[in-house]
Amino acid sequence: MSNETRRRSADVRRRVEQIALGLLATSGVVVLLADLFGWLDALAPGGALPKVTLLILSTVTVFLLLELDRLKRLDDVQDDVKALDTSVRTKIDTLNDNVEAHLSKLDVDAIAQRLKRQHYGGVVGVHSRFPEEAFTGFLERAGDELVILQTWIPNLHHLRAALRKALVDQQVSVRILLLHPSSPVAGLRDEALRAVRDPALAVNVKASVESCLAGLAQLNGDIPAESRARLKVRLYNSLPSIAVFKVDQHLLVSSFLHGQLAIDSTQIEIDGGDTVMGEEVQQELRTLWSIGKDVDLLDWRTSVANISL
Template sequence: MATRHQAERFALALTTAAGPLTILADVLGLLDEVAPNGVQMVTLLILSSVTVFLLLEVRRFEVLDRVERRLATLALDERERYGGVQRVHPEFPTTRVKALVRQARTEVSVLQTWMPNLDVLKEDLEHVLTAPGCVEVRILLLFPSSEVADLRREALRDMPTASTPVNVKDAIENNLDCLARLRAGLPTDHRGRLKVRLYNSLPSMAVYRADETYVVSSFLHAQLAISSPQTEIEGCDTARGAEVEKELDTLWQIGKDVELTDWRRSVGAMSFVRASV
């Protein structure tokens, strides 16, 4: 193989040098001694050499094509192997999620008990709701009078970062008040793009979705979901993406719409037979 490479380099160097040497020989009249049409003959000789060289390289090009196809196959295999998981963040990737929300083209969805970071994301939600297009924002929060809200409050009672116990009911209602103000500030024809529902069910996971990217975490004891490790998943057709999307759809179906123009009356009129599990 090394001998072949040396021969190829020598042939390439010789072919490259032949051009300037031919011109020089023609200027000096030396080609007339070879043949009346010396330039044409030497040109054909060079072209023939280049053609032969390229033909020798065709096999190498085919090898590169096979390598490229193999790499593409490996990329698909990796995507399936990890079920769409792209990375795991040690905590909520605020900068990343803010960018994903602003760049969304079809849908932004949130599944939470309540959103401790709503104030941080409020401007981004407002941006995507007022931007040209038809992006829909769906937010699912826990029914504030749910037994599950009381259980979550107990689970967060010993949270080391809280100076006072977390009141889950108050936190949800503060979210609703904030979302009502957000909706009221939207252009009239854009307000329908913000949809809020409450669910009375055991929370399975916290989800922030923008188009087909999901940031998912768990509800752990003594720790907010946004303070837990976050799994970023890409693709609703991947194993993990499809699982998260199914959960979002399930809770959206069992949830009840909140009329944000008077959310207290709307929530007060809600009745759930029992908490879904």
């Protein structure tokens, strides 16, 4: 059946319904007036009112029968609405699941880290002095290497346990660059440290480097023989520009300021050896490592004495 035919059928149906309702309403008024004037008793004495009532009820029944199909359609519409509601809810749930799945793929921390690298060259923090606890945490999670560039390591005794664990248990490569104790730079650093300090508090750089070498030799002797190859120490005879503690891709960088040790100076924390600052620091490490000379920790005094300046 075409839409036009359905429309015409609906119009006819509505017109019939309107006529039926009109007749029903009119009959009610007519019956009321007839009863008021006594015409019903004259037309059908004793049984007119029940007959009229039956007529009206029959008319209402016919009207309701005509409406059954429409009421059935209302039920169908309700079922369609429920089905539509279920479908919409299902699609909304699916959409929410898809949104959550996409959002879960967004690593917010990684995005923040990338932005830090772009805007700060890899710098992720600044410490007022060397953060031993943070450095130890980095070293405990190390999986590749530790590189230290210093004139000497004043806090070696604090780091010894972590260094031993990294060498033996984690099998991490440890490379340490120290200033040659007889280098002319040692005298210059002596002067720099005494510049704004009480002479009674002066630090002897040559003696400090030798003490550090003795401590590293002791560490080397305490670890198993198979782990010793992972510990390498070199001495350089050059002016150091920065002090560096590098654990995998984490770097702590400070400067050799007048009047204070590098570990007591401000430490710049860098995350990422491939960042702008990370690359510069690693280039400095490569340069000094290339000019450094190996120290045999089994006999460090003889080894140091044989290194020509």
